[in-house]
Amino acid sequence: MSTLMDAAFAARENAHAPFSNFKVGAALETTDGRIFTGCNVENASYGLTVCAERVALWKAISEGAREFKRIAVVTGAHSLTPPCGACRQLLWEFCGAIDVEMGNLDGARETINMKELLPRAFDTQNLV
Numbered sequence: 001m002s003t004l005m006d007a008a009f010a011a012r013e014n015a016h017a018p019f020s021n022f023k024v025g026a027a028l029e030t031t032d033g034r035i036f037t038g039c040n041v042e043n044a045s046y047g048l049t050v051c052a053e054r055v056a057l058w059k060a061i062s063e064g065a066r067e068f069k070r071i072a073v074v075t076g077a078h079s080l081t082p083p084c085g086a087c088r089q090l091l092w093e094f095c096g097a098i099d100v101e102m103g104n105l106d107g108a109r110e111t112i113n114m115k116e117l118l119p120r121a122f123d124t125q126n127l128v
Contacts, residue, residue, distance in 0.1 A: 008072040011037035026052035031067040036060035053087040068095040
């Protein structure tokens, strides 16, 4: 298992998911090798829940990171779970065509590129 995937597994352990019990961990790697982790954090007001991928991204951005290589996402679901639509949009805008490594507790793994997860993405090129 890769260091990035290990970091996502460890981040999943910190998830706060008392309502769904759907714990997610994410680890985002910069082009210079730094790793920023995140876990999902649920709230009784469900709309305020934040996904693990966004937590990792916000941590990286807040620490000055701007260039990213890949992200790993880990869940306990039997099927591999890609980032949700909101996370896909943010990952595309901040990270571009990075690889998304998905894993689960059963040992399944798959890597897919953001271009495949979000074809014809809306981004700053659409603003001109």
